[in-house]
Amino acid sequence: MEKEELRIGVFVCKCGSNIAGSLDVEGLAEYASTLPNVVYAPWNLYTCADAGLEEIKKGIKEHNLNRVVVASCSPRTHEPLFRSVCGEAGMNPYFFEMVNIRDQCSWVHQDKAQAESSMDKARDLIRMGAAKAALLEPQEIITSEVEVRALVIGGGIAGLTAAISLGNRGFPVILLEKEKELGGMLRSLYRLAPMDLDASEVINAKIKEAEDNPNIEIYTGATIEKVEGFIGKFDITFSANGTSKYVRLGVVIIATGAGNLVPEGMYQYDGDKVITQWELEERFKAGKVDANNVVIIQCVGARSPERRYCSRICCAIGIKNAILIKERNPEAKVHILYRDLMMYGVENEDQLRKAKELGVRFVKYDPERPPVVEENKVTVFHHLMGKELEIPQEMVVLSTPLVGTEDGVKIGNLFRAGLDQNKFFLEAHVKLRPLDCGTDGIFICGSAHYPKDVRESIMQALGAVSRASIPLSQGEVKIEPIVTTLVNKDACRGCGLCVALCPYNALEIRDTDEGRKVNIITVACKGCGVCAATCYRHALSINSFTDYQMEAQIHSFMAA
Amino acid sequence: MQYTTDIRVIRIMCTGRMDPAVMADAFVHGLDGLLVLGCLFGECHYVSGNFNARHKINMTKEMLAYAGMNPGRLSFRNLSSAESELFVKHVTDFSAEIRELGPLGGEADRVPLPKLREKLEIARTALAGPKLRWVVGKKPVFIDTGNKYQEVFTEHEINRTLGGIVVDEMATHSILAALQNKPASVKELAKELEIPAPETLKYVLGLKRRGFLEMESVKDHTPLYKYVEQEG
Numbered sequence: 001m002e003k004e005e006l007r008i009g010v011f012v013c014k015c016g017s018n019i020a021g022s023l024d025v026e027g028l029a030e031y032a033s034t035l036p037n038v039v040y041a042p043w044n045l046y047t048c049a050d051a052g053l054e055e056i057k058k059g060i061k062e063h064n065l066n067r068v069v070v071a072s073c074s075p076r077t078h079e080p081l082f083r084s085v086c087g088e089a090g091m092n093p094y095f096f097e098m099v100n101i102r103d104q105c106s107w108v109h110q111d112k113a114q115a116e117s118s119m120d121k122a123r124d125l126i127r128m129g130a131a132k133a134a135l136l137e138p139q140e141i142i143t144s145e146v147e148v149r150a151l152v153i154g155g156g157i158a159g160l161t162a163a164i165s166l167g168n169r170g171f172p173v174i175l176l177e178k179e180k181e182l183g184g185m186l187r188s189l190y191r192l193a194p195m196d197l198d199a200s201e202v203i204n205a206k207i208k209e210a211e212d213n214p215n216i217e218i219y220t221g222a223t224i225e226k227v228e229g230f231i232g233k234f235d236i237t238f239s240a241n242g243t244s245k246y247v248r249l250g251v252v253i254i255a256t257g258a259g260n261l262v263p264e265g266m267y268q269y270d271g272d273k274v275i276t277q278w279e280l281e282e283r284f285k286a287g288k289v290d291a292n293n294v295v296i297i298q299c300v301g302a303r304s305p306e307r308r309y310c311s312r313i314c315c316a317i318g319i320k321n322a323i324l325i326k327e328r329n330p331e332a333k334v335h336i337l338y339r340d341l342m343m344y345g346v347e348n349e350d351q352l353r354k355a356k357e358l359g360v361r362f363v364k365y366d367p368e369r370p371p372v373v374e375e376n377k378v379t380v381f382h383h384l385m386g387k388e389l390e391i392p393q394e395m396v397v398l399s400t401p402l403v404g405t406e407d408g409v410k411i412g413n414l415f416r417a418g419l420d421q422n423k424f425f426l427e428a429h430v431k432l433r434p435l436d437c438g439t440d441g442i443f444i445c446g447s448a449h450y451p452k453d454v455r456e457s458i459m460q461a462l463g464a465v466s467r468a469s470i471p472l473s474q475g476e477v478k479i480e481p482i483v484t485t486l487v488n489k490d491a492c493r494g495c496g497l498c499v500a501l502c503p504y505n506a507l508e509i510r511d512t513d514e515g516r517k518v519n520i521i522t523v524a525c526k527g528c529g530v531c532a533a534t535c536y537r538h539a540l541s542i543n544s545f546t547d548y549q550m551e552a553q554i555h556s557f558m559a560a
Numbered sequence: 561m562q563y564t565t566d567i568r569v570i571r572i573m574c575t576g577r578m579d580p581a582v583m584a585d586a587f588v589h590g591l592d593g594l595l596v597l598g599c600l601f602g603e604c605h606y607v608s609g610n611f612n613a614r615h616k617i618n619m620t621k622e623m624l625a626y627a628g629m630n631p632g633r634l635s636f637r638n639l640s641s642a643e644s645e646l647f648v649k650h651v652t653d654f655s656a657e658i659r660e661l662g663p664l665g666g667e668a669d670r671v672p673l674p675k676l677r678e679k680l681e682i683a684r685t686a687l688a689g690p691k692l693r694w695v696v697g698k699k700p701v702f703i704d705t706g707n708k709y710q711e712v713f714t715e716h717e718i719n720r721t722l723g724g725i726v727v728d729e730m731a732t733h734s735i736l737a738a739l740q741n742k743p744a745s746v747k748e749l750a751k752e753l754e755i756p757a758p759e760t761l762k763y764v765l766g767l768k769r770r771g772f773l774e775m776e777s778v779k780d781h782t783p784l785y786k787y788v789e790q791e792g
Contacts, residue, residue: 075571100569109565117565124568418607429605438607482573497697503607528606529577533616536693545573551585553570558589 006037006134009065010126011056012101013047013072019106022115023122028071028101031123035130039063047072053085060089067133071099071126092138094481094544099129124557131556135549139481144523146232146471149174149249153411155220156184157454158446159255160206161461162468166253167215169465171472174247175210176222176238178407182207184257185447190284192454193320194347202454219245227414230505230524231441232477251441251468254425255461256411258402258447261301267398268373274396276300277317284324291332291395294325295378297371298338302401304367309422311401311451315342318399319355326358335361335391337371337380363389402451416505417442425449435464439504440477440524443468483525484532484540491539492517498531498540507531563648566655567595574598575636576609580620580692584684587629588677593658596636597650603640610638611700618719619696620687623726627683628671630661679730682737686729695722731755731763736772736787743776743786 010032014020025043032041040063044052047070059065068091070082075098087093101122109118148171152163155177163175181187189199210216219240226237229248237246260278263269271279283289296318302311315338322334336355341362343352356362364383365371371380378391404423412419417437418426425444428436435443443464446457471477484506486492494516499507506524509516518540532540532547541547572578575598586594596617598610617636625631635654639646665673686692699718706712734753738744746764750757764785767773776786 104569105565108561108563111562114565121565121568128568128570416607420602438605497694500701501608501612501697503609526573526606528574528609529572530574530606530609530612533577533579534612534693534697536690536697538688542573542577545577547579547582550570550572550579550582554586554591555589557568558591 004066006067007040007063007065008035008038008067008069008130008133009056009059009063010035010038010041010069010071010130011047011052011059012041012043012126013052013070014043014045015072015102015106016046019072019102022106022110023101023119027119028122028126032069032071032126032130035127037067037134038130040065048078048081053081056082056085057089060086060091066091067095067097067136069097069099069126069129069133071101071122071129073102074100094139095133095136097129097133097136099125101125120560124560127560128553128556131552132549135546135552136544139543142479142481142483142522143476144232144479145476146250146474147234147248148172148472148475149247150468150472151176151234151236151247151249151252152255153224153252154184154255154257154446154448155179155182155207155210155218156255156257156446156457157186157203157206158257158448158452158457158461159184159253160203160210161458162253162255162445162465163216164206164209164213165462165465166468166472167210167213169469169473171215171469173213173216174249175216175218176224176240177218177220178222180221182210182218182220186454188278188282188285190281191320191324193316193323194351224411224414230439230521231471232523234441250472251443252415253443253445253461253464253468254411254415254417254437254448255444255446255464256405256408256448258408258424258451259405261307261400261403263300263398263400266300267297267371267396269398273394274373274398276398276400277314277321278400280321280397284321289325289328289395291325291393292329293392293394294322294332294334294397295371295373295391295393295395296322296334296336296397296399297373297378298336298399299367300398300400303339307401307403307422309401310342312342312344313451313453314399314401316348316351316453318397319343319351319360321397322360323351323355323358326355326360330358333361333392334359335363335378337363337365337378339365339367363391402447404448408448415439415442416503417444418503435460435467440526441471477523479523480527481522482527482542482544483522484520484527484529484542486518486520486539487541487546488537488539489514489517491537492535493537494518495536498535501530501534503528503530561644561648563652564655566658567651574604574606574609575613576604576606578613578616580616580623580696581684581688583617583620583634584624584680584687587624587633587664588680588684590664590677591633592661592664593633593654594635595650595654596634597647598636598638600638600640608700615696615699619692619722619726622723623683623687623692623730624680626726626730627679628669628676629664629680630668630670632657632661632668633664678737679734682730682733685737686726686733689729689733691725691729692722695725728763731759732767735760735763735767739773739785739787743784745779745782745784747782 012029014025029041029043083093086096105118105122150166150173152159152175163173166173183203186199186203222240224238228235268274369381427434428438445460445464494509504524506521510519529542604610621631637650661668665676702713746761750760773785776784
């Protein structure tokens with residue numbers, strides 16, 4: 001690489017009084033001009049305003065700058081803007097470095113006693129930024145084509161909704177279901193609260209809609225065997241009904257659902273007189289519910305040491321079924337033994353009120369003193385009355401949580417999509433990217449993500465489709481080049497240590513003319529740097545976050 | 561929200577980026593304390609980066625402590641990006657802890673400056689070398705899925721192995737550094753490096769076998785060894 005003369009420009013922002021209120025910005029600019037390789041160091045009132053941005057552009061042109069440092073606010077909000085302005089002025093946008101003297105100095109060191117040490121800190125940060133800028137290298141934005149086809153895994157209500165919505169948008173969809181029939185959990189349910197709909201009617205209508213959609217290819221009895229690739233180019237091999245098939249697709253929606261906990265060994269569970277809500281639903285469907293004394297116990301196997309989470313839909317299910325029993329047989333005595341009631345939303349709240357009006361009895365129990373199920377009666381310590389109650393029973397129904405499944409774990413491993421300790425899929429960010437997996441191009445919906453009712457599953461499926469449609473409709477993905485690079489190909493021995501640790505499947509070992517070498521799938525790389533920090537040959541590095549750049553920042557700090 | 565001006569922030573994408581050699585380099589250059597702040601375990605924005613970071617930071621601490629530095633100078637703490645108060649607590653606590661320890665190479669450290677810098681330099685070389693990096697890199701794999709023979713190891717077992725390698729690596733790299741200065745006998749090395757003579761002999765013979773050393777001359781019936789320049 002030819003050695004060009006370094007010409008760094010440092011722009012120090014006053015941000016009105018945000019920075020200038022407690023830092024001597026003009027003094028900082030003057031200090032910056034004394035730093036090595038810095039040829040131009042003005043201050044601006046607002047660097048991010050039009051006038052400030054013009055000054056950056058003018059500075060680059062007039063002073064022939066080839067590195068720019070802006071000392072202002074947070075790169076989270078302003079780095080993209082300053083980068084693009086540097087690009088507009090003809091400089092490589094990745095020759096830009098940002099120093100945060102607002103969030104790290106002026107805002108958090110306002111005490112008069114800190115005035116001098118806050119200035120020291122700001123000077124250090126600017127010096128460290130300029131030291132890093134001197135070592136920055138040019139980067140190019142990475143683009144990659146997207147295969148316009150989607151995969152939906154799971155043919156339950158979430159998966160069907162997602163497939164239909166994608167199909168209606170004109171995207172080809174492959175829908176895989178592991179069971180012989182579509183429908184998932186809804187096939188075994190009776191009526192859906194709070195709208196009081198027939199579960200079979202709802203799911204059958206969805207199945208028909210999916211089957212009639214010309215854009216949807218449906219495979220039942222399907223298993224995914226192999227997954228390779230990354231956003232835009234996932235190469236999937238799956239088998240369905242004995243034949244193996246390979247397909248390339250752009251995005252994946254995971255809707256694998258959840259399983260039911262079978263409460264073996266709890267509350268005398270036997271599947272006959274003591275049953276789960278799911279078994280009760282089947283009895284409703286068969287018209288075999290005739291008990292006069294019913295006791296429903298909530299939180300069975302949930303919010304316990306082995307399963308700390310709340311399954312959040314079981315309260316609504318328990319109350320819905322209590323109402324169904326009362327409506328068919330007003331003489332029936334129904335008790336719900338609960339810990340806390342999760343009846344969120346207007347309609348659910350109404351359901352609770354309705355259940356109380358119908359005469360369903362609610363008894364709060366203490367998990368330290370759980371109810372005891374015996375032949376013909378349930379004994380429970382009444383929290384508020386402070387005494388034992390004996391409730392006669394002919395049928396006990398246990399409300400068990402939805403649980404993550406082993407199938408989900410398999411799918412998660414295949415796609416390197418993270419799961420939590422309860423085997424539910426993890427979103428990339430709870431608030432900012434709630435429908436995306438950590439790995440690009442993979443989206444989640446339905447109870448695979450967390451226990452959800454039908455409405456929530458549908459809403460989330462539609463949301464996931466919106467997210468998945470972005471790369472499908474754009475036809476390409478653009479990726480920030482802050483990714484790993486093989487900086488020393490000769491050093492790489494192809495050991496594969498980095499491949500094993502990469503959380504994004506972004507590395508692979510390939511046989512080349514020079515032997516086994518690592519190949520980087522830049523589109524899949526997120527730039528976390530685990531590989532570079534691990535490589536014992538120091539063959540890998542992260543663009544704009546190299547060892548040398550980090551060390552230069554520290555050395556420059558210590559050189560004060 | 562106000563806090564101490566003692567800290568300087570260096571941005572990295574993920575704590576998984578923390579390279580053991582870079583951390584050691586910071587102390588070689590005289591840093592008094594290095595605090596690595598990352599996501600909560602299980603909530604890593606990069607899936608598993610902070611678990612990898614924890615392994616590497618623990619190993620680096622052990623190495624630097626063995627080199628004579630107070631391990632309290634390097635710390636890994638966790639918080640979510642929404643927990644500003646916790647951030648303030650972490651930097652305030654750490655700043656107080658480092659003030660308590662005083663400047664690097666002072667009373668809080670087992671070895672004083674300038675000897676400490678020499679030892680830290682050797683530690684950095686070892687942390688940049690293949691042995692420790694290989695084992696710490698394999699650690700999550702060995703704990704999670706096991707080795708090629710499906711033998712799964714406990715974290716304790718791997719840590720014991722790493723502890724042994726720390727001792728070996730410090731010794732071998734100290735010997736190499738000493739011999740790069742001038743040829744010496746095993747006895748002289750043992751005295752200078754404060755490693756028992758039989759151990760020193762074992763290391764020297766190992767290094768000789770691997771081509772890092774060769775015999776230079778024999779003085780008073782005692783062989784003197786010298787360093788062999790390495791290629792690539």
